[in-house]
Amino acid sequence: MKNGNGKKSVREVMGSEISRRDFIRATTMGAAGLAVGSLSFAPFTYGAGKPIRIGTIQENTVGATVYGYWLTKAARAAVAKLNAEGGIAGRKVELVEYDTKVNPAWASSMYKKLILEDKVDFTMGSVHSGVQMAVFPLAQQFKMPYFGGGAMAAGLTGKDAVAYYSRIHTHARMQAAAGWKWGFDNLGKNWTFLVADYAWGHSLAEEFGSRIRAAGGKTQTILAPQNTSDFVPYLQKVDPGTKVLFTAFLGAPALGVMRQTVELGLHKRLQRYTVICCTDGVGQETVGKESAGAHYLSYYPRHASQVPKELQAYDKAYRKAVGMTDDGKDVSDPKNTATVSHMWTMWTIPYMIKQAVELSGWKDSKKNADFMKAFNTLKVKAGPWAPQGDLMMRANDHQGFHNHYLEVVQPDLSLKVIARVAKEKLMYDAPVDLRSKL
Amino acid sequence: MLPDKWKAAAFPLAFVLVAAVLAAVPFFEDLFYQTFLTEVLVWALFAISFDLIFGYVGLLSFGQALFFGLGGYAVAIPTLKLGMGTGSGLLLSVAVPAAFAAFVGFFSVRLTGIHFVIITIIFALIGSTVGETWTSLTGGADGLVFMPPPLDLGIAQLDLMDIRTTYYLVLAIVAISYLFLRRMVRSPLGKVFVAIRENEERARLIGYDVRRYKLLAFVIAGGLSGLAGGLYTLSLKYASATFLHWSVSGHAVVYAIVGGAGTLVGPVLGAGLIMALEHYLVNLLQATDLVVGAVLVSTLLLAPMGIVGFLRGRRK
């Protein structure tokens, strides 16, 4: 009963609800169909099994629209490719999509809708920590496998993690592990963190800062409200000896802090460093020419030319499938920049689901636990489904590990990869062991 | 017109009928409707608690989100950090917000009209600012996840990880709260509230300490808003500083206005209708706020007394 495969609802039997469901189905299939069309015309007949439904929740209306747009695009493309290749275990894959409105309350409501009304088999999506935290206990309650789309809260795979959640994507602690040393060695030892006075900003300042201090560096932390419009009062507080200014804001303030740093001429005396989350999906031309010289810690090179040689073939196919140009733009709209560093999760997760289904012999929700066990021991080799390179899951905390990149903004506003941090260097002790909990 | 005897029997009958239908839902409907109705009931409780202060006493509080969010934390933090039980968490979710409401109300009820509106927004803003930045305690905007231990009722242990149990718990608490409020607004105390709404100066002149009654209403409303927040948190297993933001009060305002302020059944209807509308619309278009805003504005212009007021007007 709890897994949503209970008896049919009266309404469903009566049929009054059918038209609406058909509508969703039609839209999702239509989208998928379009994506298929762009790939190949090979018709395919599926086995007798009923379709496997993957539910997604994405940030489609509020704040982070661009994330929702691109993550959904990637998910649809992946599902289309899966179906073109025979689906999962001979069953067709369907996508059901809802918007989170970047609102944990709304998202959890939609998440329940996915599980209980749409009766999906697996769930994925969202880049928002609050949203994932809110649906996280529901995933556990319903024993519903859930794969985050790129939220950075360390707690999601921390000591209070739940067994039905997995993250193949990086988070604050891993970012720090990947990024601090390089910055410390190459940019300077005296850091100032100007971050949002917000859970996310706090954790970045803490994760990076503690490592810098441990290595003998100096840090200063300036907190500013996430919705700050005018950063001058905070920028003026930056210590004159600062060598590295690390900023972390989302949305409009991320642009604001970037340009206002330059407006005050600070860029001439210090290095700017940030995580790509601040401006992923925002074209560098939008961030402005002021950003030239700024450093980003990213999880996928924005430009195809910057992708390591051995991955370029996969990258090319992947970009084509999701409709992204070599410069990380929408093929149909050169103004629309992709959230390159986040969206690949939605491309890879469906494939990993397929792998785990096949490994565990999953048929329906009864084997969800086995499925999760299988999923969290996957080692995905670089390939068409893993254009970002090898990816490894850790069964203890359900955390995935992948390569990170350091990119610097060129004067022509392209992003140039100047370093690559291998996933092996990012390992840290697992804070929890979930293996016994499945 | 119905004979008085019938009229007196109408409410208990209707209430029992509605409660019975709601109680029967888990036997006929799948889990989705249980969780959906759980949510509707929780927001309905939030809306009637707001309506007590707005519809009955005439004070427009945009700060109820503060108590809603506090109620959530009053359940989550003791459970998570102190290992306390769910039962005491629920009691705290009434007591803590009520205590805060007493503090906030002590200052707020001195003001009337728009000044009151603004001071309640400010208090809520202080709450959400503290909530969002005191991340070690509140988890900030990311929030706190917790797994509520079973609720020990002495005779039975209620497993709150179970949808149906949670549904019945929420249904029972909301039904009791509804009956409590109904009794209260019909009691001598409720008559004072309404008198203050209708004519504050007159109420003072016939000997009512208006501020004290306003404060009392504010505290009761705060406690019940907190209870709604507590139940919400309990059903989600999640508390967040975003629930403290003053704009969350907007839900209650919309439900109460659309359903009919100054009645108890109105906000419940409003919550049900608007939420059903949102859930239906979400499959058709993404801009649900557009529809909610438009419904709110057109209600204000076309049926200022809300659905209930409109129906009553028609009947007359």
Place this chain on the structure above:
Amino acid sequence: MPGDAILVLEKVCRNFGGLMAVNFASLSVRKGELRALIGPNGAGKTTLLNLITGIHAATAGRILFKGEDITRLTPDRISHKGISRTLQITSLFSGLTVYENIWAAAQSRKRFFNPLARPEAWTDVREKTGRMLELTGLADKAGAVCSELSYGDQRILEMGIALSTDPELLLLDEPTAGLSTQESMALVKRMRAMLRGQTIVLVEHDMGVVMELSDRLTVLHYGEVLAEGTPAEIMANDEVRKVYLGK
């Protein structure tokens, strides 16, 4: 006349931004009398009532009720001391029924803590409300929402509300304002029945009403007490005639 004076004003003043609305007014009302307060517009009559009932605070002077200083009390406290009033502009609980209006006033003398008390169980309040409805003659309109009443009935209801608090002193502010001559006369008739034995301070423009009802008159002019006496004395007073007739 100490001893049987129920309300005493001692050199009471109130100014509004430099304007002396009430200027060292002294006044003494005996138990059981009907005292009329008259004077031209702006003489400070309503302000004086507002000072007595605590709506405004006096800037100077003392107000004693039954020998007790009530100058600084809030309106609700003063109401509980036993002073009740009507307002010049009808002030009712306009969205409520006549019954509910009276009930709200009738229950105000009770102390209650139980938020769940059933009003039906309060037989004393119910009986009192019933009595008041009879007294005001509004019993057959008890279920009507009071904004639907005729204006005359509203004025009577206003008095009914004031009376339902069992006042020892009743202040009436222009009860006939807005009524035609015939309506005024009807109201006065009703008042005679309702207010028998009540101590009253009456502010009124309609001299017919004043002469009909009052025992003594106090004339206010520019916030000061110009004259005080029986109707006959006041009529004969030259200064009063000057103020009123411009002679």
Place this chain on the structure above:
Amino acid sequence: MASNLAVAVLNGIVWGLIMALIALGLNLIFGLLHIINMAHGALYMLGAVFSWYVIELTGNYWLALCVAPLAVGLIGLALERGLLRTIEDKPLVTIICTFGIMLVLQQLALTYFGGTARRIALPIPGRFPLFDLQYPVMRIVIAAISAAVMVALWLFLNRTRYGLWMRAVVQDREMAVALGIPVHKVYMWTFVLGSVLAAFSGVLAAPIVSVDFMMGREILIMAFIIVIVGGMGNLWGSVITAVVISLIHGVGSIFVVPSTATVFSLGFMILVLLVRPQGLFGE
């Protein structure tokens, strides 16, 4: 420290002047119509959004500065005529109604403009040195324009017939009618003017802060604070308050954490509401 202080003071004044413009619009509407316009922030946002479109089309910021406020003015006109007029005399209802309007406008902006923050290039890119920091010329220009608009508003209110009417209606509405002033038209144009001011400040702020459909929400609260502390209905009290609050905020943030500063400034506002509900500069 000297440089910190200099920047803090200069920036406080600059930002204060922009805030003053937003608050002026809000206060103008409140002073005359007694409407707490919750949609004011949304109008500010719309100004910025429209200007972005104009700049996309023409590349001319100064044109946007003229066109966008007028477009928002038209929206204000429609709102006043279509919705608010019938409920003008019910303050609580107008609060709720403008709250609904805010929801609708924000959602519309999101649907058509999208959720991503956009940037408007500084129309005047230069900087000048200020101790060891630099300061953008454009901010000074924006402050100057803002001040100029305020002067223009002052002239409008004090030198034109319509301005005279507005001042008169604030003081004694009934007498204004008795003298033949078409009060309803004055209301309408006041609302339009308030909307235009909101949009104008949106366009002015856009090159500094980036354009985003949510940009009005927090600004609205700041504007409320300014209007209340300065005195509702007291226009020039708002201007002084905006600059002073900005200065305090700028200088104060050298010393304290912003959330503490926010809590304190909100606490101060509560104090003002309780002790001087008419505002510091009200009478």
Place this chain on the structure above:
Amino acid sequence: MLKMSGICCYYGKGQVLHGTTLEVREGELVGLVGRNGVGKTTTLKAVMGMIPARAGSIAFRGEELAGVPAYRVPRRGISYVPQGRHLFPKLTVKENLEIACVAGEIDPAKLEEIYGYFPRVKERLGQKAGTLSGGEQQMVAIGRALIAKPDLVLLDEPTEGLMPLLVQAIAETVQAINRRGTSILLVEQNLKTLKEICHRIYIMEKGAVVYEGTPSEIEAAMDVQERYLSVKV
């Protein structure tokens, strides 16, 4: 010129005017007297459209005024000087005068005429109206009514609260204004002033006109005075 017949006005439920009927002829100075609260001010407000008449008609030069929006009434040529002056306290005297010229600029000739009546107004032009004394305010209020070149001026208790010396001066000025061709309807509580300057006088009681006559007729009818105006029953 102005003909009111059977006007009924209400404040909420309270009926204030019970069929008021009166007339002001071209060039006339008419007085309206009555005790407090009998509806004198309401009568003037009804003419100005500030309180809607629920019954009856108000004709000005043969055109119906009832139903005309209040702000259009002054444009027909009627000015109003309210009780308590109601100047705009934060506007200067000059602005208070300007504002009455809804349709155009101040006519300098008219301004001179006003200065002629009240030289003090000229001295105070730049001052805020709120800072003036009561008498000066009354002068500005009358000036404000005149500046729009009305054919009819409604004056509500212009001498209220003024020193006796000023009362006299105002009364004389009112008479002077009337002599220059402006019709005036003057409301007073003080019969004495009216008797000196008016052509005709109406007496109101309980929202209706109960007596009409010339000053000398009223003077003769002592009973009327006693009945309606004195404190005697």
